[in-house]
Amino acid sequence: MDKGSECCPTHLIDGDGTFNDDGIEKFMKEVKLAECGLSYAVVSIMGPQSSGKSTLLNHLFGTNFREMDAFKGRSQTTKGIWMAKCAGIEPCTLVMDLEGTDGRERGEDDTAFEKQSALFALAVSDIVLINMWCHDIGREQAANKPLLKTVFQVMMRLFSPRKTTLLFVIRDKTRTPLENLEPVLREDIQKIWDSVPKPQAHKETPLNEFFNVEVVALSSFEEKEEQFKEQVASLRQRFYHSIAPGGLAGDRRAVVPASGFSFSAQQIWKIIKENKDLDLPAHTVMVATVRCEEIANEKHASFVANEDWCQLDEAVQSHPVPGFGKKLSLILNACLSEYDAEATYFDEGVRSAKQKQLEEKLLQLVLPAYQSMLGHIRSGTLDGFKEAFDKALTGGEGFSMAARNCTESFMTLFDEACEDASVEQANWDTSKVRDKLRRDIDARVAAVRAAKLSELTTLFETRLNEALSGPVEALLDGAGDDTWPAIRKLLWRETESAVSKFSIAISGFDMDEQTKGQMMANLEDYARGVVEAKAKEEAGRVLIRMKDRFSTLFSHDSDSMPRVWSAKEDIRAITKTARSASLKLLSVMAAIRLDDNADNIENTLSLALVDSRTGAVTNKSTTSHDPLASSTWDEVPSSKTLITPVQCKSLWRQFKAETEYTVTQAIAAQEASKSNNNWLPPPWAIFALVILGFNEFMTLLRNPLYVGVIFVAFLLIKALWVQLDISGEFRNGALPGLLSLSTKFLPTVMNLLRKLAEEGQMPATADPQRNPPPTSKSFQSGVTNNGALSSSGSSEVTSTENGAEDSSPSIKDKMT
Numbered sequence: 001m002d003k004g005s006e007c008c009p010t011h012l013i014d015g016d017g018t019f020n021d022d023g024i025e026k027f028m029k030e031v032k033l034a035e036c037g038l039s040y041a042v043v044s045i046m047g048p049q050s051s052g053k054s055t056l057l058n059h060l061f062g063t064n065f066r067e068m069d070a071f072k073g074r075s076q077t078t079k080g081i082w083m084a085k086c087a088g089i090e091p092c093t094l095v096m097d098l099e100g101t102d103g104r105e106r107g108e109d110d111t112a113f114e115k116q117s118a119l120f121a122l123a124v125s126d127i128v129l130i131n132m133w134c135h136d137i138g139r140e141q142a143a144n145k146p147l148l149k150t151v152f153q154v155m156m157r158l159f160s161p162r163k164t165t166l167l168f169v170i171r172d173k174t175r176t177p178l179e180n181l182e183p184v185l186r187e188d189i190q191k192i193w194d195s196v197p198k199p200q201a202h203k204e205t206p207l208n209e210f211f212n213v214e215v216v217a218l219s220s221f222e223e224k225e226e227q228f229k230e231q232v233a234s235l236r237q238r239f240y241h242s243i244a245p246g247g248l249a250g251d252r253r254a255v256v257p258a259s260g261f262s263f264s265a266q267q268i269w270k271i272i273k274e275n276k277d278l279d280l281p282a283h284t285v286m287v288a289t290v291r292c293e294e295i296a297n298e299k300h301a302s303f304v305a306n307e308d309w310c311q312l313d314e315a316v317q318s319h320p321v322p323g324f325g326k327k328l329s330l331i332l333n334a335c336l337s338e339y340d341a342e343a344t345y346f347d348e349g350v351r352s353a354k355q356k357q358l359e360e361k362l363l364q365l366v367l368p369a370y371q372s373m374l375g376h377i378r379s380g381t382l383d384g385f386k387e388a389f390d391k392a393l394t395g396g397e398g399f400s401m402a403a404r405n406c407t408e409s410f411m412t413l414f415d416e417a418c419e420d421a422s423v424e425q426a427n428w429d430t431s432k433v434r435d436k437l438r439r440d441i442d443a444r445v446a447a448v449r450a451a452k453l454s455e456l457t458t459l460f461e462t463r464l465n466e467a468l469s470g471p472v473e474a475l476l477d478g479a480g481d482d483t484w485p486a487i488r489k490l491l492w493r494e495t496e497s498a499v500s501k502f503s504i505a506i507s508g509f510d511m512d513e514q515t516k517g518q519m520m521a522n523l524e525d526y527a528r529g530v531v532e533a534k535a536k537e538e539a540g541r542v543l544i545r546m547k548d549r550f551s552t553l554f555s556h557d558s559d560s561m562p563r564v565w566s567a568k569e570d571i572r573a574i575t576k577t578a579r580s581a582s583l584k585l586l587s588v589m590a591a592i593r594l595d596d597n598a599d600n601i602e603n604t605l606s607l608a609l610v611d612s613r614t615g616a617v618t619n620k621s622t623t624s625h626d627p628l629a630s631s632t633w634d635e636v637p638s639s640k641t642l643i644t645p646v647q648c649k650s651l652w653r654q655f656k657a658e659t660e661y662t663v664t665q666a667i668a669a670q671e672a673s674k675s676n677n678n679w680l681p682p683p684w685a686i687f688a689l690v691i692l693g694f695n696e697f698m699t700l701l702r703n704p705l706y707v708g709v710i711f712v713a714f715l716l717i718k719a720l721w722v723q724l725d726i727s728g729e730f731r732n733g734a735l736p737g738l739l740s741l742s743t744k745f746l747p748t749v750m751n752l753l754r755k756l757a758e759e760g761q762m763p764a765t766a767d768p769q770r771n772p773p774p775t776s777k778s779f780q781s782g783v784t785n786n787g788a789l790s791s792s793g794s795s796e797v798t799s800t801e802n803g804a805e806d807s808s809p810s811i812k813d814k815m816t
């Protein structure tokens with residue numbers, strides 16, 4: 001017999017009924033029971049004390065249970081329950097050596113432990129060996145009868161018990177063949193079965209529904225050791241593949257997977273100790289629940305510590321991980337597969353429920369990482385969209401087309417990326433993230449659209465501003481009858497052109513007609529606004545413009561040459577024309593006329609401010625009705641009024657006051673011109689003088705002395721004329737001129753004579769070469785010097801001289 005490798009038996013339950021938790025765990029690890037799944041069997045042996053049970057097990061299974069020393073006498077060696085692994089038997093077979101029954105050590109009445117251990121053995125074992133002496137068969141007082149009774153009684157306490165094989169091992173068989181012994185034994189067993197009180201449900205249940213009864217007889221180990229060993233070797237064969245169909249083991253209902261064996265045994269013993277009934281199927285579920293839970297927790301913990309998962313989790317915090325879904329699914333699958341592999345033999349319902357729980361727990365654990373991944377995908381897609389959209393717009397693609405194409409392609413990219421990130425085990429919904437992305441993309445499109453439209457609007461507004469401001473200003477500057485029609489024409493033309501170009505420019509923005517119409521209307525309004533603003537601006541400068549226009553027309557003739565206020569100029573008519581032109585300007589500036597509505601402003605103004613019959617300004621304050629005493633014009637809305645009637649009146653008054661001086665100056669200049677030009681006698685008098693004075697004139701010409709005297713007299717008179725500023729004195733009238741001259745005449749003559757005397761004395765005292773005698777030229781310059789001297793002595797004279805120069809160029813001409 002091949003005993004294989006022996007290992008030390010473990011004391012599973014001690015004599016006091018204490019379960020050896022640590023011992024069984026250690027034992028399970030030693031024999032690697034957890035790896036066996038359902039491929040293991042449990043055998044236990046019961047029987048009277050010192051009936052050679054340990055001896056049989058050691059020979060049968062190659063175990064190392066303590067045997068009683070034959071030479072020391074029959075006393076109890078096995079206390080409680082021991083467990084060992086059978087050597088060299090497949091599948092893995094565990095064997096339990098139970099404390100012998102009927103022991104003197106516990107006393108006659110202490111059968112509690114016997115019952116408990118019997119129930120434990122029946123609950124845990126597939127095969128129960130019942131060791132009995134051959135000579136007990138058929139005996140009324142057989143040692144194993146109470147044992148069998150106990151076995152059958154406790155069997156009733158197992159709900160839906162598994163069918164256990166009871167292998168009766170008849171020890172020290174006699175010459176009586178087994179064929180004769182077995183029926184007697186079975187009869188004994190049946191009798192005991194019948195005598196056992198059963199619950200109502202099992203009153204009629206036959207023995208073979210609970211037990212497979214097998215019988216084997218062995219020779220005495222002590223007397224016929226060789227035969228004993230041979231028979232044991234033969235019996236051992238029956239334990240090979242005991243759990244296979246038709247094997248020695250009973251049915252395998254409610255069998256606990258090997259990894260749950262220790263826990264199951266522990267719980268069964270606990271229940272037995274508490275003297276409760278043992279519901280094996282419920283127990284199996286309980287064991288499965290606990291074990292599956294344990295396995296699931298172990299797998300969860302190992303997943304948390306899994307290196308691949310940790311790396312993936314860390315990576316996804318900072319950046320998107322390509323193939324995230326596949327990688328995570330693989331790690332999850334590996335973990336769940338490990339769970340399945342370990343929990344596979346436990347109750348199906350419990351196992352799958354726990355697997356689901358584990359899966360949920362794991363998915364809960366990885367959810368934040370998945371969400372991070374989705375966040376990366378969303379933000380990455382949005383960034384990509386922005387870039388592609390901007391590029392498409394820069395590349396000249398139409399706005400709507402670019403928005404649609406980019407949106408579609410990037411939503412598809414998002415869906416693909418989500419697919420790549422999706423975890424096989426989870427059915428997570430990405431619609432919320434997708435919706436958010438869609439909203440972000442739409443918001444971006446809307447923002448870009450608003451910016452582009454605003455850009456376009458600003459561009460067209462700037463163009464309109466440039467196209468309208470200058471020309472409108474120029475048109476208003478030359479205010480006339482055609483000003484507003486021309487402005488209207490300009491406005492219409494520029495607006496039409498701008499609106500049609502704007503319409504083409506915004507056609508790519510896929511806008512509804514209403515919005516489009518509104519935008520074009522806004523542009524039109526803007527154009528009108530530009531014109532109106534310009535008109536307002538010009539209206540603010542109307543007084544300056546009026547004065548400019550007045551002075552331009554007043555001071556320049558029809559050829560734009562500066563006027564000389566000679567006598568022939570009609571100042572009154574010129575003033576009237578210039579004022580009318582200024583009034584025209586005022587009437588043009590008074591209101592905005594972009595709507596081609598006729599108004600009566602010009603007429604009202606000219607009637608109210610200029611009296612056409614007399615050409616003089618009418619003083620309306622004296623009349624009963626003043627059409628300008630109003631703040632609105634008839635037929636002109638106040639929004640279109642630039643200068644109200646009252647303001648016009650006030651402006652006109654100011655204008656008049658400020659231009660009056662110019663007119664006065666002109667009149668004065670003309671008067672001066674007239675008086676300057678009147679010093680010569682009339683032509684007929686000159687003609688008469690020539691005719692009548694011809695003889696005297698000829699006499700003078702014939703006598704050079706006369707000519708010299710006349711010349712000196714002329715010079716003297718001329719000097720006096722200049723000194724006395726005779727033309728200047730008479731400018732203010734004849735009488736004031738005569739009075740002024742009468743007071744100045746004598747001193748001036750005296751002064752002249754004194755100068756002449758001084759000049760006459762000089763040749764006698766001075767070097768005649770350095771001071772030559774005065775010639776006619778030096779005398780003339782002396783006159784000039786006198787004038788200069790006089791000017792230094794009398795500012796009045798200087799101003800008079802200057803005045804003469806200014807007002808009478810003819811005098812100047814004569815002087816030169």
Ligand SMILES: Nc1nc2c(ncn2[C@@H]2O[C@H](COP(=O)(O)OP(=O)(O)OP(=O)(O)O)[C@@H](O)[C@H]2O)c(=O)[nH]1
Pocket residue numbers: 048049050051052053054055056066067068069070071074075076077078099100171172219220221222223
């Ligand atoms: N007559 C007889 N004696 C045997 C046989 N086998 C073993 N013995 C003897 O019986 C005595 C008890 O043997 P164990 O194997 O210790 O018996 P046990 O039933 O395990 O004893 P406990 O564990 O104390 O209940 C030993 O002295 C053995 O030599 C047998 O087949 N026939």
